Amino acid sequence: MIDWDKQVLGPVIGVFGEPAEITPQSGSPYSVSGVFDEAYKAVDGFSGVESITSVCPVFGIQASACPARPQQGDAVTIIRLGITYLIRDIHDDGHGHLKLLMNYASGG
Structure with a gap:
């Protein structure tokens, strides 16, 4: 069985990752x-119209890196940017990776 967290996600974040701070609505940062x-672009080709982008x-991030x-x-x-975003949606790939889709909040 493939250990996605150790063999794939960890090395990718080790090369391309950058530091951030997550501040939960309740709890410690x-x-x-x-x-x-x-500028992540999502395309929905299944909505019944030609496409929605x-x-x-x-x-x-790695789910295992989060205390909650x-x-x-x-x-x-x-x-790096000094910009804060708010999480609007979370996509879990089922292998330990979380894609946090965000909206601008402040800074920069």
Whole structure:
């Protein structure tokens, strides 16, 4: 069986990851490393219309790096940018990776 967290996610975040801080709506902030993309483009080709495209910032992290699962409304501060985002949706790939789709909150 493949250990996705150790063999895939860990090395990817080790190469492309950058520091951030997640501040839950309740609880203490914690540091995490993840892959940030300021303009992730999602395309929905199954909506019944030709396609719906949305662009938003995302932050990909290992679920195992979080003391508690991030929730909608939690804040994510990308340290390099000094910008804070709020999590609007979480996509779990089933192998230990969480894609946090976010909205701009403040900073920068």
